[in-house]
Amino acid sequence: MKIVEYKMHQLIMRLKQPYRFASYEYRTRPINILMIKDELGNIGLGEVEAFEFPNYVDEIQSQCVRSINTRIMPLLGGKNYETPFEFSRFINSMNSPKMASAAVEMAVWDLFSKRNNVSFQQLLFSTIGQMNNLPAKVEVGVAIGIHNNSIQMIDEIQKQIDKGYNRIKLKINRGTKISDLVEIRRHFPKVLMMIDCNSQFGLRDKSFFQSIDNLDFAMIEQPFGKKDFKDHAKLQSIIRTPICLDENILTSDDVMKVFNKHSGQYINMKIARVGGVSNALAMTNLAIQNGLKVWCGGMLETGVGRAFNLAFASLPFFQFPGDISASDRYYINDITEQSFMINNGEMSIPQGDGIGVNLSHMAQIAFDNEEWINLG
Numbered sequence: 608m609k610i611v612e613y614k615m616h617q618l619i620m621r622l623k624q625p626y627r628f629a630s631y632e633y634r635t636r637p638i639n640i641l642m643i644k645d646e647l648g649n650i651g652l653g654e655v656e657a658f659e660f661p662n663y664v665d666e667i668q669s670q671c672v673r674s675i676n677t678r679i680m681p682l683l684g685g686k687n688y689e690t691p692f693e694f695s696r697f698i699n700s701m702n703s704p705k706m707a708s709a710a711v712e713m714a715v716w717d718l719f720s721k722r723n724n725v726s727f728q729q730l731l732f733s734t735i736g737q738m739n740n741l742p743a744k745v746e747v748g749v750a751i752g753i754h755n756n757s758i759q760m761i762d763e764i765q766k767q768i769d770k771g772y773n774r775i776k777l778k779i780n781r782g783t784k785i786s787d788l789v790e791i792r793r794h795f796p797k798v799l800m801m802i803d804c805n806s807q808f809g810l811r812d813k814s815f816f817q818s819i820d821n822l823d824f825a826m827i828e829q830p831f832g833k834k835d836f837k838d839h840a841k842l843q844s845i846i847r848t849p850i851c852l853d854e855n856i857l858t859s860d861d862v863m864k865v866f867n868k869h870s871g872q873y874i875n876m877k878i879a880r881v882g883g884v885s886n887a888l889a890m891t892n893l894a895i896q897n898g899l900k901v902w903c904g905g906m907l908e909t910g911v912g913r914a915f916n917l918a919f920a921s922l923p924f925f926q927f928p929g930d931i932s933a934s935d936r937y938y939i940n941d942i943t944e945q946s947f948m949i950n951n952g953e954m955s956i957p958q959g960d961g962i963g964v965n966l967s968h969m970a971q972i973a974f975d976n977e978e979w980i981n982l983g
């Protein structure tokens with residue numbers, strides 16, 4: 608397979624309500640959608656999932672777009688590859704931002720599935736030697752941005768439970784009060800719930816985590832710094848609640864550090880953060896082989912990224928519902944024709960060739976105005 612042309616278009620996604628995490632509040636999310644075309648005219652879709660500013664990991668949207676236009680696509684053009692894994696190896700060798708590599712590599716998987724008249728899910732499962740009885744649905748959960756007090760948080764949690772979510776993730780920061788978390792658990796003692804700290808705390812806050820250790824959270828995600836493994840291990844040694852790592856898992860080496868240093872028990876795997884589907888698959892395998900538990904995270908994706916996540920999260924490795932929310936969760940207008948609905952805590956995996964989604968009429972018009980860029 609050869610990639611002969613591509614185009615990319617930036618959409619400004621408007622959030623339904625401001626989304627607060629770490630130290631920033633987002634009202635809009637610029638996100639670039641990538642289309643790549645092979646020599647037979649098949650088209651694959653990918654998306655650049657980096658945020659506008661470096662408050663999750665260091666990579667940002669504009670840097671990834673530049674890298675795709677000036678480095679990745681020109682180098683990929685005209686070369687022939689037999690499998691998405693070959694593409695992935697070549698893209699990895701460029702040492703580009705991971706979320707830039709992932710956008711291209713995701714589009715390659717979509718394109719490769721379409722060329723072979725199979726769904727992305729079927730292609731993915733064939734790589735682990737499983738061809739039949741693929742799951743039609745996956746268990747999913749919702750992430751709730753930071754709110755100022757327990758009344759607002761309880762109100763928001765109830766709304767999400769009423770919509771059908773069975774697993775809740777609360778974003779917190781150093782302004783979050785222990786009493787608010789106690790109040791939330793008193794209100795929802797049975798709900799599968801976890802917290803995500805987005806690296807906002809340090810070991811100096813260990814008493815905060817000791818105080819909430821008896822609140823039966825399923826896990827505490829990324830309490831400490833993006834490069835820290837040592838202090839996470841210290842915290843894990845004094846609390847019962849499992850620690851989950853997100854921001855600092857970029858490579859297979861990072862997975863092994865979690866295992867060797869006992870930094871945590873779970874890994875939140877994100878296709879974009881680790882540079883694509885092939886890397887995510889390899890790292891998930893490595894984590895499982897070493898007794899770590901893995902689940903599939905989310906990045907406020909559009910319908911394109913969500914379709915990838917759903918198929919990926921349906922793999923048999925995952926031991927916790929993914930952060931994959933319904934189409935009506937974040938954006939005023941999503942960009943795919945197909946919408947994703949939650950039903951009793953589960954979401955259906957799109958069927959059809961590739962990732963099984965098309966751009967909506969409005970998004971397609973925006974794309975039609977972009978010129979294809981020939982890669983020779």
Ligand SMILES: [Mg+2]
Binds near residue numbers: 829
């Ligand atoms: Mg996280």
